[in-house]
Amino acid sequence: MRADRGFTLLETLVALAIGGLVLTAAYAAVVRAAAARDGAVQRAAGVRAARQALLEVTQALETAATRSFSADASELRLALDDPAPRRERWTLEGTRLVERSAPDFAAASAGEGGARIVLDGVEAFTVRCFDGGGWITSWRAATPPRAVELTLRTADGEVLRTRVVLPLGGGG
16 A cells, blocks of 8 residues: 655645635636726716716707797807807707807808817717797797707717706797
């Protein structure tokens, strides 16, 4: 009979192989978790930027003058008085939500001022107006609508929607 003095070479190699498989699986899980975390952080940053863009347009709507309000399915135009009288227009240009501003008293031939990119990576920007009876995609009337619905769809598939009740809106 032989006395046991330790592990055989075969037992050691099997133990090392099993340990290597376990470490490989653990490493792969950590890498996948880190990639998932990075993706979630990027999606959250995109949603945060889209919410900020909607908030900017919403604040402008809430403080807009009752004159010079118009909207199409993918464009919003209104007049603002504070801090200086001006016309604002939000529209989708390519994959960018763009805000253009012009002084309210500028000649029509002067055009609009420079563009400011509010949000990049936008698939759709839609505007609907509530006239008291239903939601419509175009607005051209002497008074603003009762409410406006804004929808943003980002390139990564997120859809954000908000509705703004206009205190001075009278509908059609």
